[in-house]
Amino acid sequence: MKTSIPSTTTISVITRHSPECSKRNDPTWKRCRCRKSLYIYEDGKVAYLSARTRSWEQAERLAQAERDARDPVKLELAKIEAKKAAKDCKLEDALDQWIAGLKAKGSTQKSYLTIKRTMLRWAETQGTENLSDVTADALDRWVSSWNDSTNTQGFRLSRIRAFFTWAHGLHKVQDNPALMLRSIKRV
Numbered sequence: 001m002k003t004s005i006p007s008t009t010t011i012s013v014i015t016r017h018s019p020e021c022s023k024r025n026d027p028t029w030k031r032c033r034c035r036k037s038l039y040i041y042e043d044g045k046v047a048y049l050s051a052r053t054r055s056w057e058q059a060e061r062l063a064q065a066e067r068d069a070r071d072p073v074k075l076e077l078a079k080i081e082a083k084k085a086a087k088d089c090k091l092e093d094a095l096d097q098w099i100a101g102l103k104a105k106g107s108t109q110k111s112y113l114t115i116k117r118t119m120l121r122w123a124e125t126q127g128t129e130n131l132s133d134v135t136a137d138a139l140d141r142w143v144s145s146w147n148d149s150t151n152t153q154g155f156r157l158s159r160i161r162a163f164f165t166w167a168h169g170l171h172k173v174q175d176n177p178a179l180m181l182r183s184i185k186r187v
Contacts, residue, residue, distance in 0.1 A: 010041040011066050013051065013059040030056040038063050042070075082171055089131045089172050091123050092116075098166050115159045131167060136177040143181055154184040 016035040017024035023032055036051040036059035049066075051059035068074050081088070095116045104112055122142055128134055144151045164178035 008041070008044075008067070008071055009067075011063050011070075012039050013056060013063050014039045014048075015056075038066060040066070064076070068078060083174065090129060091131045091134065093161065094131045094167055095119065098163055101166075110160055111155075112159065115156060115163070118156065119160065119163075131172055132174070134164075134173075134177050136175075136180060139177050139181060143184075150184055157181060157184055 011041065014027040014037050015023075015029055016032050016037050017027070017029075017032065021032050021034050023029040033054045036053055036056060038049040038051055038059070040047045040049060051062050053059055079099075099109070099112045099116060102109075102112060123129070123134070126138055128138070143153075143157060143160075146156070148156075153173060161178045164173065164176050167173045168176040
């Protein structure tokens, strides 16, 4: 019968004393100005990581950050907070951030602003304010209702896909609602 042994992780601050330091035989001495490092024991292996400081307090903050990065409770809480933040993201704010990141100029910028206005008008008719409230089904119905030229429809669809791919990549939405939208054949 195989039993699971929980992994042990220890992260502590140690001092890498210089040869001239009077406390060179005590790696836990805190008050000297010698270099500080982190002693990391994880999964049966020992590693040392430079704290890049001579301050015990700064090294201890780094050690705590390393401990937090491995704490399953804190990791799960961070995921929950990220999901909550994604739900709270307004569609208009996300569109503004997306367009600002494009650094587009002139007519290109105008075309992205047109896409923004178009999406916001559609979202308003749907009663959608938050980015996370946009569903794949609603997007599919919207795209099906378009009656512009196929080139205009194709251009608009490519920009909408790009926006939702960007939003999904930044974890602003949990799933990409534009992922399964069918392509529009251009003439």
